[in-house]
Amino acid sequence: GVPEVPARPIAARRVSRRIDVGPVPVGGGAPVSVQSMTTTRTSDIGATLQQIAELTASGCQIVRVACPTQDDADALATIARKSQIPVIADIHFQPKYVFAAIEAGCAAVRVNPGNIKQFDDKVRDIAQAANDHGTPIRIGVNAGSLDRRLLQKYGKATPEALVESALWEASLFEEHGFRDLKISVKHNDPVVMVEAYRQLAAQCEYPLHLGVTEAGPVFQGTVKSAVAFGALLAQGIGDTIRVSLSAPPAEEVKVGIQILQALNLRQRRLEIVSCPSCGRAQVDVYKLADEVTAGLDGMEVPLRVAVMGCVVNGPGEAREADLGVASGNGKGQIFVKGEVVKTVPESKIVETLIEEAMKIAAQMEKDGVEA
Numbered sequence: 001g002v003p004e005v006p007a008r009p010i011a012a013r014r015v016s017r018r019i020d021v022g023p024v025p026v027g028g029g030a031p032v033s034v035q036s037m038t039t040t041r042t043s044d045i046g047a048t049l050q051q052i053a054e055l056t057a058s059g060c061q062i063v064r065v066a067c068p069t070q071d072d073a074d075a076l077a078t079i080a081r082k083s084q085i086p087v088i089a090d091i092h093f094q095p096k097y098v099f100a101a102i103e104a105g106c107a108a109v110r111v112n113p114g115n116i117k118q119f120d121d122k123v124r125d126i127a128q129a130a131n132d133h134g135t136p137i138r139i140g141v142n143a144g145s146l147d148r149r150l151l152q153k154y155g156k157a158t159p160e161a162l163v164e165s166a167l168w169e170a171s172l173f174e175e176h177g178f179r180d181l182k183i184s185v186k187h188n189d190p191v192v193m194v195e196a197y198r199q200l201a202a203q204c205e206y207p208l209h210l211g212v213t214e215a216g217p218v219f220q221g222t223v224k225s226a227v228a229f230g231a232l233l234a235q236g237i238g239d240t241i242r243v244s245l246s247a248p249p250a251e252e253v254k255v256g257i258q259i260l261q262a263l264n265l266r267q268r269r270l271e272i273v274s275c276p277s278c279g280r281a282q283v284d285v286y287k288l289a290d291e292v293t294a295g296l297d298g299m300e301v302p303l304r305v306a307v308m309g310c311v312v313n314g315p316g317e318a319r320e321a322d323l324g325v326a327s328g329n330g331k332g333q334i335f336v337k338g339e340v341v342k343t344v345p346e347s348k349i350v351e352t353l354i355e356e357a358m359k360i361a362a363q364m365e366k367d368g369v370e371a
């Protein structure tokens with residue numbers, strides 16, 4: 001079969017401690033995991049579980065749920081029990097919900113020290129409860145809610161300020177012998193965020209949760225996250241990621257998975273190698289690429305499909321792929337594993353490609369290629 005991680009990942013991973021978020025290992029060389037967060041009221045158990053099911057189907061591995069009220073805290077036990085993927089409770093302001101989340105059996109708890117008054121005084125009890133239940137804690141520092149002391153010291157949320165906040169809180173947990181921590185230092189500016197994570201990575205061994213916070217709507221948020229995560233993962237920094245988009249959370253998961261695939265940190269699935277088209281194109285490449293993408297949506301085996309507008313680079317790229325088409329003279333030459341298997345009229349290109357893709361996929365599944 002095909003190895004789970006392709007031969008050439010972007011970089012060797014930074015050595016980090018491993019924690020276990022339910023059944024999902026984070027750090028210690030474990031594959032980079034993809035997270036998202038529900039947008040439902042957590043107290044609405046049905047709606048939240050429904051969204052978690054959708055996230056699970058989209059490939060999300062860890063889900064975070066907000067917990068701003070007692071009703072939300074009361075819902076955690078059922079959600080944690082019924083969710084298919086580990087649930088992290090996201091707690092701001094109220095330490096009592098941290099204890100509730102741990103008691104409820106959440107796989108981990110995220111705390112934001114900047115948003116919990118006198119957080120430092122509570123650390124001992126939180127460490128004790130987390131330790132008793134084997135619950136890891138994420139220290140989630142956020143530029144928008146940085147500790148007031150550090151805001152005064154640095155004037156604004158600089159990388160140094162974010163890192164100092166995170167390491168200070170980590171040190172308080174360490175004082176109580178608790179080290180099942182992961183850390184995030186999110187900022188909405190990818191440049192500040194990247195620098196913060198670089199500094200943090202150099203100063204501790206905790207696994208790191210990457211995120212550009214408030215990254216924006218889909219297009220901008222995707223670009224910002226991809227650039228920032230790419231810069232960090234290219235240095236081996238990052239153990240789990242969350243793409244924040246002003247869009248349904250399943251979109252975040254799709255983007256996160258694509259980022260990991262692009263960096264060879266995860267086996268690529270369907271990959272459409274389509275040309276940008278140019279004045280030589282003899283077919284509507286955009287339309288063809290969209291139709292092929294839609295037709296092969298959900299393909300679970302790694303499959304590279306080339307869609308080329310003309311014969312200049314067409315046959316070359318098409319040959320490199322598992323499957324491909326090079327168009328010319330109102331026809332499409334269909335290539336499978338480097339061989340022209342047939343030439344079809346333009347109107348039949350899409351259906352022929354899909355047909356051939358299904359055959360290859362069936363063969364791959366038979367040969368035991370990991371889906």
Ligand code: SF4
Pocket residue numbers: 275276277278279280281282308309310311312313314
């Ligand atoms: Fe242009 Fe042909 Fe290259 Fe597509 S494959 S960009 S149509 S030269």
